[in-house]
Amino acid sequence: MKSKRYDGAGRGDFLLWIVGAFLLYLLWESGFFTAAAWSDFNRRFYQNFIKDNRYMMLVDGLKSTIFMTSGATIIGVLVGLILSVIRVAYKGGIHIPILNKLAETYITVLRGTPAMVQLLIWNFTIFASARDLNTQYIAILAFGLNSGAYVAEIFRGGIESIDAGQMEAARSLGLTYGSSMRYVILPQALRNVVPMLFNEFIALLKETSIAGYIGIDDLTRAGQNIQALTLEHSQPLVMVAIIYLIMVMVLSKLVKKLEQWLSRGRRG
Amino acid sequence: MLKKIFALLFVLALSAGVCSADEAKLKSPSQLKTEKLAAQRGTVGQFIAEDLLGDKKGQLLTTYEKYVDAIAALKQGKLRAVIMDEMPAKRFVNEVEGLAIMDEALSEENYAIGFRKGNTELVSQVNKALSEMKADGTMDKIFAKYLDGDYSSVKPEDIDFNKGAKGGKLFVGTEAGFAPYELRVGSGFIGIDVEMCANIAKKLDRELVIENMNFDALPMAVSTNKVDMICAGITVTDERKENMDFSDNYVIGAKQVAVVRADDYEK
Numbered sequence: 001m002k003s004k005r006y007d008g009a010g011r012g013d014f015l016l017w018i019v020g021a022f023l024l025y026l027l028w029e030s031g032f033f034t035a036a037a038w039s040d041f042n043r044r045f046y047q048n049f050i051k052d053n054r055y056m057m058l059v060d061g062l063k064s065t066i067f068m069t070s071g072a073t074i075i076g077v078l079v080g081l082i083l084s085v086i087r088v089a090y091k092g093g094i095h096i097p098i099l100n101k102l103a104e105t106y107i108t109v110l111r112g113t114p115a116m117v118q119l120l121i122w123n124f125t126i127f128a129s130a131r132d133l134n135t136q137y138i139a140i141l142a143f144g145l146n147s148g149a150y151v152a153e154i155f156r157g158g159i160e161s162i163d164a165g166q167m168e169a170a171r172s173l174g175l176t177y178g179s180s181m182r183y184v185i186l187p188q189a190l191r192n193v194v195p196m197l198f199n200e201f202i203a204l205l206k207e208t209s210i211a212g213y214i215g216i217d218d219l220t221r222a223g224q225n226i227q228a229l230t231l232e233h234s235q236p237l238v239m240v241a242i243i244y245l246i247m248v249m250v251l252s253k254l255v256k257k258l259e260q261w262l263s264r265g266r267r268g
Numbered sequence: 269m270l271k272k273i274f275a276l277l278f279v280l281a282l283s284a285g286v287c288s289a290d291e292a293k294l295k296s297p298s299q300l301k302t303e304k305l306a307a308q309r310g311t312v313g314q315f316i317a318e319d320l321l322g323d324k325k326g327q328l329l330t331t332y333e334k335y336v337d338a339i340a341a342l343k344q345g346k347l348r349a350v351i352m353d354e355m356p357a358k359r360f361v362n363e364v365e366g367l368a369i370m371d372e373a374l375s376e377e378n379y380a381i382g383f384r385k386g387n388t389e390l391v392s393q394v395n396k397a398l399s400e401m402k403a404d405g406t407m408d409k410i411f412a413k414y415l416d417g418d419y420s421s422v423k424p425e426d427i428d429f430n431k432g433a434k435g436g437k438l439f440v441g442t443e444a445g446f447a448p449y450e451l452r453v454g455s456g457f458i459g460i461d462v463e464m465c466a467n468i469a470k471k472l473d474r475e476l477v478i479e480n481m482n483f484d485a486l487p488m489a490v491s492t493n494k495v496d497m498i499c500a501g502i503t504v505t506d507e508r509k510e511n512m513d514f515s516d517n518y519v520i521g522a523k524q525v526a527v528v529r530a531d532d533y534e535k
Contacts, residue, residue, distance in 0.1 A: 052454065060455060124485075128492040131439055135479075215441075215481035217452075224334055225452040228445030231363045233340035 048226055048235045061222025062243060068139050068218065069205045075144025076204070077197060080151025083107065085181065087152070088159045092167070094177055103152070110149035116210050118142055123214040139211045147204055154200065158193035159185060191262050198255040202248055209244075219243060293534040294348065297372050297526050303348040306330045306338040310484030312503040313351035316374050316524055320351075333482055334445055339364060342529065353377075353501060354523040359447055361527070362417060368530040377503040379519035381465075382512045384490050390497065394515045397471040401464070407518065410463045414448035424456025427466050435473035440465045441495035443483040449501040452480060461499045464518065487512060 031037050049055040083103045090100040110118070122142040127133065162185050170180035212221030223240035227233060294300070301320050307313035309331040318325045330347065332338040338350045339360055351374060361367045383391050401407045413422065442461060444452040450459035457478050469476035479495050486498045490512060497515075501522070504514050 054454070057452075057454060120485075120488075124488050124492050124494060128494055131494065132437070213482055213485060215479050215485075217455075217480070224336070224445070227334065227336040228447070228451065229453065231336060231339070231360060233336055 044230075044232055044235055047230050048232055049239065054226055054229070057217075057222045057225055058219065058239065058243065061217055061219040064136060064211075064217060065205065065208050065219040068136055068143060068208045068211060068216070069201065071137075071140035072143035072147055072204050072208070073197075073201045075140065076147030076151045076200065079145060079148025080153075080155050083148065083152035084155035084159060087156055089177070089181070092177065092181075107149045107152055110146050111153075115143065115146050115207055116213065118146055119210060119214060135214055135216050136211075139208070139214065139216055143204060143208060143211075147200060151197065151200055154193050154196045155189065158189035158196075161192055162188050194262060195255050195259045198251065198258065202251050202255075205247060205251070206244060293532055294370070294528055295534050297370055297374055300349055300526060302328070304328050304330070304346070305349050305351060306332055306341060306347045307351045308332055308335055308338065308483055310486075311352070312375075312377055312505065313353070313524060315505065315507075317351045320374075333484075335360070336445070339367070339527070342527065343367070345529075348532065349526040349528045351524060351526055353446075354525045355448055356446055357525050357527050359417060366530050368528055368533045370526040370528060370533065371535065373523035373525050375524045376521045377524060378517040379501050379522055380504045380517045381515040382487070382490055382498040382502050382508070383496075383515070384493060385512055387496075387513060391513050391515055393472055394468055394497065397468045398516055398518060400471065401467055402518075406467055407464070410460055410467075413463070414460050417448075419448060419458065422458045424453050424458050427456070427458065427463055428470065429466055429476040430470045430473075431475055433469070433473050433475040436475070437477045438465075438469045438472060438474040438497075439477050439479055439495040441479045441481055441486050441489045441498040442500040443486065444478075444480045446483075446501055450499075461501065465499050 027033065032041070049058070083106065086096075086099050086103045090096065119139065119142045123135065123138050127138050130138070166184055166188070167180055170184040171177070175183070208218055209220040211218045212224065217225065219240055223236040226236040230236075294303075297320075301322070302324065305317045305321065305328060307317050307329070314329070314331050317329050321328050330338075330341065332341070335350075335352060335356060338347070338352075341347050342350050343364070343366065349370075354369070354373070357369050361369055381394060383394075398407075413419065442450045442457075444450045444457055444459070446459075448459055449461045450457060457480070462478065465478075466476050479489065481489060483500060486500060486502070487508075489495045490498045501519070502508075502514075503522075504517065508514075
């Protein structure tokens with residue numbers, strides 16, 4: 001029984017310093033810190049982000065990215081929850097073979113094909129005639145259903161991690177299988193999987209960067225639009241990367257906090 | 269362990285030496301037959317490069333989603349030439365240091381608007397609009413606006429998309445990274461193709477809706493009816509004619525050129 005959990009933060013910070021120092025050295029080596037290079041950097045920075053309020057393209061892209069990620073996460077959690085309950089119920093005594101087979105097939109197909117291909121199929125095949133529909137909604141559906149297959153496995157893991165005795169106790173008290181699931185098992189399982197759901201959100205945040213392919217100006221695409229406008233290759237991309245990184249780092253911190261909060265009262 | 273590191277460093281140094289070995293400078297496009305080339309995926313530049321390279325295209329040709337990426341690879345020395353249309357090429361040479369266009373063009377192409385195979389009604393409507401615009405000088409005016417290479421004064425909000433037109437919406441697919449034909453500016457679009465389509469939409473009494481997607485996704489978008497037509501400086505080729513219908517040409521004799529590094533080119 002440890003009084004304090006080791007979360008690896010110290011080692012991570014150390015690595016970050018080394019990487020940072022190495023990058024600084026590379027910059028110095030490439031003559032970045034001379035006055036001429038600095039003014040050139042400033043000029044390009046002005047062209048890429050300040051002139052004509054071009055940073056607004058990134059802001060709009062960021063909004064689109066966050067919108068799609070949030071929508072897809074909601075769909076993913078709902079779909080994942082339903083799928084996992086079907087799968088677990090099948091093992092737990094409620095035998096509906098068709099439903100179970102459907103859920104299994106769904107998970108196999110959606111996890112077995114690249115998200116990019118799925119996105120293209122949704123947009124150009126299934127929703128080919130839905131032209132007035134905002135493409136972002138198609139992307140939300142595609143990413144959400146894809147994420148659902150992964151979330152289903154997260155939930156299943158969470159449900160199966162609850163001791164079998166819990167279900168037996170609930171059943172012996174006269175609760176039906178459904179009620180035991182809803183009032184006894186799922187609340188405990190959710191506590192275990194919430195951090196993992198946030199990780200899925202973080203993964204989705206990065207995955208939506210392929211949405212540009214079907215014509216959505218998300219954050220990545222906004223960077224590419226600036227590239228096409230200024231013909232400058234590196235700065236817009238690096239800026240986009242930094243924005244993603246900041247979001248992911250903030251979210252990761254939140255997940256860590258959440259984990260600690262959820263596990264309060266459990267420490268020995 | 270130390271031995272391994274030294275061996276690795278040695279190999280790296282050796283490969284660096286091999287890579288930086290001096291090559292003869294480029295003089296004419298015929299030399300490109302055995303060189304590393306790039307083009308934007310799905311463009312006629314890719315087809316030209318494939319013809320040039322023949323059997324060796326598998327090893328020597330790289331296709332990129334965006335021109336900016338191809339040009340960056342060229343500047344980094346990963347390629348020797350990028351095959352592209354002359355007008356966007358000129359813009360790159362003007363804006364990016366250290367680039368040059370080979371004097372001798374690789375081919376001349378005509379641009380037209382693409383439609384789903386069999387959509388003859390819309391094709392004839394657009395052709396009528398195009399011929400009217402050619403006759404009354406609208407097309408000349410649009411080209412004149414962009415030809416000098418500086419279109420920073422053109423604002424997307426000045427282009428009338430005919431919002432709320434009674435005839436419904438006209439969906440046009442494009443790849444807005446191809447100035448001066450189409451370019452994303454802020455949350456709007458400018459360019460020759462965009463203004464031309466805006467005028468066509470007005471003549472058809474429809475509202476113009478631009479769908480901005482990757483170039484190689486455009487044929488798919490128009491054949492699945494996701495958009496009504498595609499207008500993105502699309503070259504008319506026999507192969508493409510098998511899979512889609514084209515309007516009359518609106519650009520005739522657009523040159524395909526090779527963009528190279530200035531220090532790698534000897535006139």
